[in-house]
Amino acid sequence: MSSAKGLATRKSPYLFILPAFAILVGVLVLPVFSGIRLGFFEWALRDIGKDPEFVGLRNFMDIFRSENFHTSIRVTLIFTFSVVVLELFIGTVLALLLEKGVPGLRFFRTIFILPVMIAPVVVGVVWKFMYNPSYGKINYFLQVLGIEPVGWLSDPQMALISIIITDVWQWTPFVFLLILAGLQGVPQELNDASKVDGANYLQTLVHIKLPCLSNVIAVTAVLRLIDAFRGLVVMLIMTNGGPGVSTEILSLHLYKTAFTDQRLGKASAIAVVLLMIITLLSIFFITRSMKDEEL
């Protein structure tokens, strides 16, 4: 009797998480596996009614040999690391500046959060107009200052920088808000204690505030990292990957492989690679921030 009851108690937690688990398997695990499986097949979008043809590792060999894929990886890494570093830096500086009761803080916060709330499609269209070499605002102001017009989106050297500027503009406020919330969580006693010990602002910042913020910064970095890897819409609208393939980040390369080239199998293979990169990076950051916690 007692052993039966023990079994029931031991089993019941599993019973409770079963529905959630089933949903998770249905909407997350199965699609991921079928996506991975499709990576081993050749399936053109136009043959959508027919059965895919098994081709083994050909899709993976195709993408690793393709120059555009290599460029795409490089573009993705440059883009992601630039935006994450810039956004974290600017966001943290802004948060530190506005941490103290600056007059009109609420007003600033509201203004700052606006870009985050704009749909990426709109951001893409608006910035595309602003970057327009002939009638865009940015070149107009440069001209007023006597600077030669810049081919923001048409020059292969500039296009990625232009897109990084746009992303920093849109997502720095998000970082700013998270860091600001983190700063407000720093215990006041620590600040007071450091003041009593005669620490100046820089010392307080380096030895008290930043260490307390490290977890928030790590989580923010992971969120932005994953987002930046998946980012697609803004590039799709502003440059469609051009000039050449200079702004074709991995997710856009994937999209084009699926819908322009119509090769769903190859696109799945790219998706698998993308998934692996993001997983590895996430694990790296998450374990790092966990370790800090244990210390």
Place this chain on the structure above:
Amino acid sequence: MMKKILMILMVLLAVCAVTFAQGQKAEAEVKESVEGFDWRQFEGETIVTCFPNHVTYNALMPLIPEFEAKTGIKVEVDLLQYLKMHDKQVLEMSKPSGDYDLISMVVMWKTEYATAGMLRPLEPYFENPNLAYPDYDFDDLVPAYVENTGYVGGDKIYLGGEGATLYGVPFGAETSIMIYRQDIFDEYNIKVPDTYDELMAAAKFITEEVPGVYGFTSRGASGHQAMAGYLLHASPFGASVFDENWEPAFNSPKAIAALEWMKEMFKYGPPGMTSFGQDGQFQAFLQGDAAIYLDASVFAGKARDPQQSTVYDKLGYAMHPLKESRLSESGGFGLGIPANASNPEAAFLFMQWMTSKEVERKVIENGGAPFRMSSVSDPALQAKYPDFAVLAKQLPHVNPDWRPLIPEWGEINNMLGIAVNQVLTGEKQPQQAMDEMVAPVREIMVRAGYIK
């Protein structure tokens, strides 16, 4: 009191309704007897069409209620950005029963659709006396447009000739002509370019001498747009994407010469042309920033529209300039009926009505592009639309084999278009860029079974 007023109102309403209904009926009867063709045989059916947001289709939109009144068929239009139509159409047409009864397809897709069995052959419909409108005059449709938008299965799979089947009729089809700023050419006494060399000279002169105006406007964005811009020059230069045996020919001396010419020409365009899609290209001309346009003829409708164009009254038109030939673009849109359409007969009636002589004239009036020889060569219309005279001269030079319309073209188009863009931005040299594309393009052709 209240009751009385109500009664009077109701009687009035009833009288109105009866009179109105009779009027409509009488009108319908008159039409039927005049035309001797039963337009109302599918009364009450609803057809769904997939159309692009495109000048000629936009010109048709306000006319659709006329068709609905004439036939009693209801028309629903799914209006999409033209490159976005493809995925949705494939999805609909691969279902057992799709939502679309009539689709507009970019010519690039016709072979893919037809060989996959997604479209209905149209000959049986045109041969059916109950369905074929007697005054339609099929032979009056511009022959090159019909070959380009409609036939699959003939020469090189995607052209007319022996074994070809008709899957589409042109609507929104186009070729390329030159549109230029008459005022600038007059003021500076520039000769209207008749050859590619003269075109380059004129563009250079305008960029250097005319303040605030660049010589030429083109599309150049990476991928499809840059490739379309390049193909415009490839045909007159005698270059093609593949040779007779499906081997890559886009790195041949002639092809490279065309690309070199295009690269040179980009010096005389507005800044940022390497990121221009069609819209950027159009705007540069419409806003008066560029003096010469050489691309799809449908642009004439926009250019002469005072609502959209700041230069509507300063236009001149000329034929596609001469190099080895004047072979001009064949492209744009055709209409097809999906194999899984629910109301194919009603859709066929709509297709005929849209492309009939009477409706074509109204579409032209609304800014759409002509697609019948009778309208292009009509002196009255030529007087009203000066581009028609040029178009009439250009149409015999249309190259139906302007680009390979094979199912694999989407992928090849994108790859070559990236390479062309890299040449235009100076990232790569023409010969190098095109040589590098041979292996990957060959691989696609081998995989698809065209070559070994």
